[in-house]
Amino acid sequence: MTYSIVAKCKETGYFGAAVTSCFPGIGAYSPTIKANIGIIASQGWVNPTLGPIGIKYLEAGKTANETLNTLLMKDPGRELRQLIVMDHFGNSAVYTGVENDDAKGHIIGDQFAVQGNILTSLDVLYAVAETFERTNGPLQERLLAAMLAGDKIGGDARGKQAAAIKVVAEEGFPYVDFRVDDSAEPIQELNAIYKNNKHVLIDEYYEWIDAVRAGVKLQDRQAAMKKERG
Amino acid sequence: MTIRTRNQKQQDNRHFVTATLHNWCSRFALTHLSLWEQVGDRKHCIWAFPQQDNIAALPKKADCVSVADHFLLVFDTEKTAVFRDYLQQCRTFLPVCFEAALALEKRSVEEKLWLGLSGEVLNDVDDSFYTKLLDTLITGLPGAEAGLLLLNNERTSKLVIESGSGFDHEYYQRIQLSSDESLAGTAFSKQELLVYNTKTALQQAMASLSPKNRDYLIQAAQWKRMPSTALAFPIINNQQSFGAVVLFGFSDGSCFSPEIVDTLQNVLNYISLLYGRYKNQREAKKTKRELDITYRALRTEHSQLRKTLDLYNILTALSRNNKGINEIMSAMYSTAHTPIVYYDELLFPIASCGTSAQHVLPDHFLKTREARYSVRVKKWQLLKLTEDELLLIIPVVGAERVIGFLCAWINKNTFNDSDRTLLEYSASFLGLESMKRQAVEQTKRQLFGDIFDQVLSNTFNENMLQQAKNLDLNEKDLYTVLICEYTQTATPGIQEQFASEACMKWLEQALKEVTIKGLVAHRRGAIVAFLSFPSDAEKRTIDSKLTRFSTRINQFPGAIKVGIGRLEEGFIRINQSYNDARQCIRLLKKKKSGKVYRFSSGGIDHLLMNHDPDELKLFVEDHLGLLLEYDARKHKELLKTLLVYLEHNRNLQETTEALTIHHNTLYYRINQIESILSVKLSHSEDWMNLAMACRIYQFLQG
Incomplete structure (x- = not known):
């Protein structure tokens, strides 16, 4: 696995994460995010069960540090993994197992954290973190900018294959959730997918939620609006 | 809440009007009477008898009378003409009546609303x-x-x-x-x-x-x-x-x-x-919930931070004050409140806190996947002991290798997972302290080894004597040399490179147990040690201690051979003791059994050891040759009978019991032996020669 970033938007309270790896369909394994609760992002030799278990601990009110320590106690393969736990407050606790391949490491920032292994160098992590902090705009765009910066530096020493981005706003209603499972340039492609499709539901996210809850089609309302406008 | 009311006069008017309307109902036998207000194209009921809510439409069979432009009085009675005449008479009163009814309705609505909303x-x-x-x-x-x-x-x-x-x-x-x-x-x-x-x-x-x-x-x-x-x-x-x-x-x-x-x-x-x-x-409410979560999180983090800082302060203070492993262990125990033991790499417990008899390492601990993994990656592991109990194994690392294990018995339901980090942190202090101790021990061993070499080669000088004093080797004390040969699998479960170290530590521990002062080192392919006793110590006491020490050595969990030489006065004269100890090792090897041999308890074997083996064989041939030949030819066991007879000092009963034969059989065999060898066992010279021959025979046989 390669590198990932998790973050909480200070303005909206949304939780989001982006990951890339030379591993097909990485987005299927990590991250696990729950609105208003937090994020579990596991990489290295991924243990996908850590996600739901960790979210349960966070829901029970445990902090990121507590959750990380408990997850590590229950995971015999902890040294093979990298694990970020971000709690309700946006505080992160990160563990980089000693059996991950170099270059490996993590950075904990204000309401975000970055982790990576099998990197061309640790500069990848610094680039991801700095770009995220420097970039303005919606959380998903800051995450994508950060991932692109890491990709530019070199990313995964083995190459590239998959990437994913997920931002959660309201539980049960995916906000941003795009994956590239197998591509020569997964992050570039992920960025393109986002840009080409954000107008579909992301720009009308809450209208869509209301429509779903009301039991009507969002298109009907759009059509009706157009009709009304003549 | 105060409901705003009109003045008293208005209220009195309304009550008067209501009373009047009710009076009309009874006086003119009205089955229905209602007052209506015209609102646009609709009519709105403002008072009705009998009283009812939300009359939306005019009664169909009722008569009505218009009052002013926008009021309507509706009634139903058999005395319609009479009532109409009456209304004509009091027509000036009717608008007042409607205004009062409107006010009454408004007040009623207001009261109901305020009551509901408040x-x-x-x-x-x-x-x-x-x-x-x-x-x-x-x-x-x-x-x-x-x-x-x-x-x-x-x-x-x-x-x-x-x-x-x-x-x-x-x-x-x-x-x-x-x-x-x-x-x-x-x-x-x-x-x-x-x-x-x-x-x-x-x-x-x-x-x-x-x-x-x-x-x-x-x-x-x-x-x-x-x-x-x-x-x-x-x-x-x-x-x-x-x-x-x-x-x-x-x-x-x-x-x-x-x-x-x-x-x-x-x-x-x-x-x-x-x-x-x-x-x-x-x-x-939401904020309170958020605050509750925040408070709990802050409380948890603060508590953990406080524990971490407390432990950090205690450990750094201990380090500054040159305190040892026991103090570090106490600090850990008071933080984590779980039984802990610090073992060295050979699993000798160095220190423990809060433990009881049940807190022992599982069998073949070092062979468990968890222990091996923790050594390999130098990180903590958990070993399941029971449904609820886990063994937290934290390798203690020094100079880039595992030099011990901090083991904590934890209950998975009650242990604070975050305390694991504190134990892990403390283990690094244990590592530093252990490295310090090991460095001192190794220096002492090195010095001792050098002195030992110089003494054996008779090249000691003033400088060496000074170093000996530093090592607490008193020139006047009594010394004996111990030599220990170990095999590489001396201690089960211990890696090859640790075998020598394991033996040395074990011997040091055993010496401590029997209160013998000793310095142990590895020299000339074996473990050597100086055991010293005060010059004024009683020989009986020294002998008692060495006997206990020998007994303890026999309990060593592996194959070793230990030889202990004779006591010498002053360490510079331990050459002889060293040679004694080497001879003891040779004897042990010859015997092929036993782990320890003390020169002082060796007897005639030492003489035999220094004699020409061919001469010894000739002696055996001269005195036992015929018997050996007879046994070989006839497949008998007369030599064995003789050896047992000798061993039991010619005691007939003990010999028959040992050989499980009848005493007549023993008499018969003794007669046969005497006949074959042409000797009389009752003659002291014959007996002496035979006893000597048998002893040499056993020595040669090993």
């Missing part, structure tokens, strides 16, 4: 607030038969129906209005109370309703048609609209009279305040 709704902070508010308005306001309460969704800028009465939820939940759409949108955006008492006006106002929303509204309405009258007002807080309420009348005659509208106008601010209060309470 009761259950006021105290409601749960999700039913909106429903209760709407119900209070519908039941309190004449003409209102159904209603919707809409709130602005700030994210979509749409008015969404939060509660509905007289409408089906399945349909009305689909309605979303823009901020200027229909009645609610207009009231919301204009921040005005709007009244529509005619169908035409209502239809015009609702014309902006989108077709879909119109369909949903009709489907949602229990009347399954568009309403005939409506009243809409905004919910405002701090001059900002948050939503709107729309009340509908579906019955043909229903309407919202000016008095009702006036009454509602008076409570609009209060409704907005109620909404604000409800929102604030909800926010406060």
